[in-house]
Amino acid sequence: MTRLAAPSLFLAACLGLGAAAAEPANGTLALPLRTRVETFKGSGLWDEVVVRKELPSRETAIVICDMWDKHWCDSATRRCEELAKKMDPVLSAARAKGVLIIHAPSDTMDFYKDAPQRRRAVETPRVQPPKPLSLTEPALPIDDSDGGCDDATPHKSYKAWTRQSPLLHIADNDYITDNGGEVYNILQKRGIKNLLVMGVHTNMCVLGRSFAIRQMTKWGVRCVLVRDLTDAMYNPKKRPFVSHEEGTELVIQHIEKYWCPTALSADVR
Numbered sequence: 001m002t003r004l005a006a007p008s009l010f011l012a013a014c015l016g017l018g019a020a021a022a023e024p025a026n027g028t029l030a031l032p033l034r035t036r037v038e039t040f041k042g043s044g045l046w047d048e049v050v051v052r053k054e055l056p057s058r059e060t061a062i063v064i065c066d067m068w069d070k071h072w073c074d075s076a077t078r079r080c081e082e083l084a085k086k087m088d089p090v091l092s093a094a095r096a097k098g099v100l101i102i103h104a105p106s107d108t109m110d111f112y113k114d115a116p117q118r119r120r121a122v123e124t125p126r127v128q129p130p131k132p133l134s135l136t137e138p139a140l141p142i143d144d145s146d147g148g149c150d151d152a153t154p155h156k157s158y159k160a161w162t163r164q165s166p167l168l169h170i171a172d173n174d175y176i177t178d179n180g181g182e183v184y185n186i187l188q189k190r191g192i193k194n195l196l197v198m199g200v201h202t203n204m205c206v207l208g209r210s211f212a213i214r215q216m217t218k219w220g221v222r223c224v225l226v227r228d229l230t231d232a233m234y235n236p237k238k239r240p241f242v243s244h245e246e247g248t249e250l251v252i253q254h255i256e257k258y259w260c261p262t263a264l265s266a267d268v269r
Contacts, residue, residue: 058191112163
């Protein structure tokens with residue numbers, strides 16, 4: 001059992017820490033990566049393309065974006081809980097293959113200040129990131145200017161979260177951070193080139209956090225969005241007036257066009 005500083009019993013129970021697992025075997029993730037190509041430049045017509053890549057497990061990490069215990073939007077909280085139930089078995093399978101897991105529940109680091117997984121992230125030697133690549137993108141294909149909540153009567157936005165969802169196990173060898181610089185340090189220390197991104201919300205934090213797709217791609221990290229383990233903040237009452245699920249898919253396609261390919265969780269397991 002990993003021992004935590006006081007209040008150790010409470011925090012250990014919340015983190016779901018158990019006995020240290022055996023050293024995972026080396027492995028490879030064979031991923032069909034979906035991307036989009038404007039075959040005829042300037043046409044505005046994009047073709048779906050699938051490219052099969054083999055990613056060495058030891059050179060691959062997963063970052064879990066903002067899978068909080070609670071959201072100010074009730075429907076977002078419910079969808080996050082369902083995602084967490086699907087996500088945890090994928091994380092367990094990835095660990096067994098030797099993939100590193102990084103938990104990134106933004107704005108909750110005080111909760112984890114005594115956790116060894118958090119201290120390990122803070123103590124990782126600092127690496128100066130390279131000059132960011134100059135990459136641009138057009139506007140998102142959905143209007144999330146109202147906050148994206150599709151509740152019948154949305155609450156006013158507030159900080160509802162205090163920690164990551166307790167449905168997601170944090171293992172002894174995982175890391176905890178919400179800082180892009182710390183994530184980059186961890187990747188460089190471990191010789192990791194590939195970053196699988198999962199969590200919420202696709203059009204906001206999954207793209208925009210310092211540890212997420214835009215910034216990591218600009219630093220030269222090869223990102224892959226796990227597209228069935230993400231969800232957007234989108235209200236169907238706003239442009240383009242499609243269902244919530246269709247809105248999320250439009251954002252996923254936007255990412256495939258301008259940022260990185262996507263994969264399915266079944267291929268990670």
